[in-house]
Amino acid sequence: MLNVLNDLNVLNEMIIPPYLHKGDTIGLVCPAGFMPLEKAQTAIDTLQQWGFKVKTGKTVGSESKNYFSGTDEERLNDLQEMMDDKHIKAILCARGGYGTGRIIDKLSFKKFKKNPKWIIGFSDITVLHSHLYSNYKIASLHAPMAAAFNDEEYKNEYVQSLYLALVGTEANYKCETHEFNKAGIAEGRLAGGNLALLAHLVGTSSDINTKNKILFIEDIGEYIYNVDRMMYQLKRSGKLEKLAGLILGKFSDMKDTERPFGQTAEEVIRDVVKDYDYPVCFNFPVSHDKENYALKIGVKYTLTVDAVVSLNESSNLSK
Amino acid sequence: MNRKDFLSAVVPLATVATAVAGTKKIKEEDSLKIPAYLKEGDIVGITCPSGYITREEIQPAISKLEEWGFKVSVGRTVDAKDFTFAGNDELRTEDLQQMLDDRDIDAILFARGGYGAVRIIDMIDFTTFKKRPKWLIGFSDATVFHSHVNRNFGIATIHSKMCNSFPADWSKAEPSQIETINSIRKCLIGEKMQYTAVANEKNRSGTGEGILIGGNLSILQNLAGTKSDIHTAGKILFVEEVSEYLYSIDRMFRNLKRTGKLDKLKALVIGGFKNKPDDAGEEFGRTVYDIVTEVVKEFSYPVCFDFPVGHQKDNYALKCGVKHRLVVSADGVTLKEV
Numbered sequence: 135m136l137n138v139l140n141d142l143n144v145l146n147e148m149i150i151p152p153y154l155h156k157g158d159t160i161g162l163v164c165p166a167g168f169m170p171l172e173k174a175q176t177a178i179d180t181l182q183q184w185g186f187k188v189k190t191g192k193t194v195g196s197e198s199k200n201y202f203s204g205t206d207e208e209r210l211n212d213l214q215e216m217m218d219d220k221h222i223k224a225i226l227c228a229r230g231g232y233g234t235g236r237i238i239d240k241l242s243f244k245k246f247k248k249n250p251k252w253i254i255g256f257s258d259i260t261v262l263h264s265h266l267y268s269n270y271k272i273a274s275l276h277a278p279m280a281a282a283f284n285d286e287e288y289k290n291e292y293v294q295s296l297y298l299a300l301v302g303t304e305a306n307y308k309c310e311t312h313e314f315n316k317a318g319i320a321e322g323r324l325a326g327g328n329l330a331l332l333a334h335l336v337g338t339s340s341d342i343n344t345k346n347k348i349l350f351i352e353d354i355g356e357y358i359y360n361v362d363r364m365m366y367q368l369k370r371s372g373k374l375e376k377l378a379g380l381i382l383g384k385f386s387d388m389k390d391t392e393r394p395f396g397q398t399a400e401e402v403i404r405d406v407v408k409d410y411d412y413p414v415c416f417n418f419p420v421s422h423d424k425e426n427y428a429l430k431i432g433v434k435y436t437l438t439v440d441a442v443v444s445l446n447e448s449s450n451l452s453k
Numbered sequence: 454m455n456r457k458d459f460l461s462a463v464v465p466l467a468t469v470a471t472a473v474a475g476t477k478k479i480k481e482e483d484s485l486k487i488p489a490y491l492k493e494g495d496i497v498g499i500t501c502p503s504g505y506i507t508r509e510e511i512q513p514a515i516s517k518l519e520e521w522g523f524k525v526s527v528g529r530t531v532d533a534k535d536f537t538f539a540g541n542d543e544l545r546t547e548d549l550q551q552m553l554d555d556r557d558i559d560a561i562l563f564a565r566g567g568y569g570a571v572r573i574i575d576m577i578d579f580t581t582f583k584k585r586p587k588w589l590i591g592f593s594d595a596t597v598f599h600s601h602v603n604r605n606f607g608i609a610t611i612h613s614k615m616c617n618s619f620p621a622d623w624s625k626a627e628p629s630q631i632e633t634i635n636s637i638r639k640c641l642i643g644e645k646m647q648y649t650a651v652a653n654e655k656n657r658s659g660t661g662e663g664i665l666i667g668g669n670l671s672i673l674q675n676l677a678g679t680k681s682d683i684h685t686a687g688k689i690l691f692v693e694e695v696s697e698y699l700y701s702i703d704r705m706f707r708n709l710k711r712t713g714k715l716d717k718l719k720a721l722v723i724g725g726f727k728n729k730p731d732d733a734g735e736e737f738g739r740t741v742y743d744i745v746t747e748v749v750k751e752f753s754y755p756v757c758f759d760f761p762v763g764h765q766k767d768n769y770a771l772k773c774g775v776k777h778r779l780v781v782s783a784d785g786v787t788l789k790e791v
Binding site: 167199200201202231232235236239333334335336337338339340341359362363364366367370371391393394395396397 | 575
């Protein structure tokens with residue numbers, strides 16, 4: 135059965151890791167910043183309630199005393215072991231921060247290619263998503279991480295959307311319209327993630343090709359001028375010209391300089407893409423805040439921007 | 454040789470290089486163009502391609518340029534303001550374009566940095582400038598121009614302080630401030646430049662010779678993958694940065710590495726790096742020295758730290774796109790134009 139699936143996937147030029155079943159094991163790692171175990175406990179409990187087993191990596195709640203969850207070697211080894219372990223069916227990155235880019239070129243995808251599994255996370259994990267997509271055409275999950283489960287939030291629809299994505303339920307997301315939206319219907323594979331990381335990866339071996347894709351971006355805590363500058367980098371490196379559609383998530387906690395920039399992040403982005411005629415939607419629930427739907431990177435979706443915005447997985451159209 | 458004759462001398466040389474190289478790609482240094490150096494009475498244009506500044510704030514720079522024997526032409530973007538910008542994109546484009554094309558203007562000094570050059574760079578028409586190059590002078594956001602001009606036209610530029618660094622009261626300026634501002638004049642009139650930096654135990658000794666290129670680290674990352682992205686193979690790369698978190702500095706050095714900019718250098722020059730302090734609980738645990746040392750450990754070229762270039766008082770004028778020799782030893786560092 136799996137072989138048949140994989141053959142179909144080859145035809146689609148995209149590898150979709152197998153969805154999870156009850157009893158499957160999810161590995162938990164910190165490839166970037168440090169996270170104490172207690173902050174990941176609710177996530178662990180919830181994954182178990184969902185019917186999965188959890189294997190907690192050495193980098194979660196490690197002895198590290200600095201920014202990182204361990205040395206580069208420790209983080210690399212933890213993630214590598216989880217990727218290579220046949221008994222682990224998905225890997226949830228407990229948090230982002232910074233550090234995935236320091237180990238990405240040392241990871242071996244040899245076994246992972248033969249035995250792909252869902253890699254889950256966002257923010258700094260954009261490095262893994264982009265790298266997997268551009269080099270191995272393996273789909274991955276841009277979704278809430280461990281901290282999102284805390285403070286009773288494991289019940290919310292965004293954390294729940296991770297469960298639904300993992301067990302293979304097709305997503306049908308909706309969000310409200312926005313005054314800057316550009317109406318239209320787009321069909322394409324999803325690509326994207328955190329703007330700062332996407333800009334950081336331009337010109338490297340992890341850089342994504344955005345042609346005919348539905349690109350989604352979100353960011354947090356950036357200066358507005360820097361959002362402008364990063365959008366110009368995407369534009370000048372040819373990433374905005376041939377999109378099927380564009381989804382802007384939330385741009386949370388934006389900062390301004392002493393001399394005000396005079397525009398919001400949304401206005402900046404509206405202006406950078408004003409010459410393109412693909413559909414664009416703003417304020418989609420993908421973000422560093424609570425509003426953060428699980429999105430399968432590399433999977434085909436249909437984006438409809440109208441009086442209501444919807445994003446639907448379009449597997450029946452992808453064959 | 455006067456300026457107007459300069460290019461007719463350069464063009465045949467370039468032609469010879471092409472002919473000798475035949476179908477082989479000519480080496481970049483063979484096609485390098487050095488704009489004519491300035492002489493008394495030449496005109497320096499001042500424009501703001503990025504952030505806004507007032508006429509009053511640039512007066513000290515105007516006075517000094519005139520004292521040096523140059524005339525000054527002040528662009529329309531000085532005193533213009535559109536929030537953080539010195540006028541909207543159209544005005545900043547037009548002002549720079551006019552100065553690039555104006556035969557009477559012999560060099561262009563950017564009044565200040567800030568942000569905005571990348572918004573207008575693709576609207577600038579360099580056709581006339583390519584035929585009659587002139588010195589473009591500035592740093593920080595102006596790294597966009599240094600990189601773009603170097604990559605696309607092989608024309609040398611000057612990385613230096615801008616109008617906003619000229620002290621209103623020269624008598625109260627620190628010696629290093631005076632010396633570095635005077636270094637702009639030395640560059641402009643064609644003196645062979647020479648710099649020294651103090652010995653640093655973190656330095657990696659050695660000698661490297663090549664074209665000098667570089668600028669602000671954030672801007673270099675921002676240009677990666679675009680048509681303004683620099684080629685660094687066989688060159689001496691210099692970088693400087695200010696007010697960034699250490700993790701972000703680390704990430705940007707990884708960008709240089711992962712875009713192939715560190716593996717074929719002749720030498721690496723690290724200027725000022727006044728970083729933003731870590732947030733509580735987010736201690737990065739590494740200094741800029743550690744970050745750089747780690748990222749270049751598999752290479753063997755010389756590396757020098759704390760070179761006097763950056764967002765600081767001792768920020769010497771450097772000729773980008775011109776061949777230099779860097780000597781790093783236990784006794785100190787010298788960088789010489791060759």
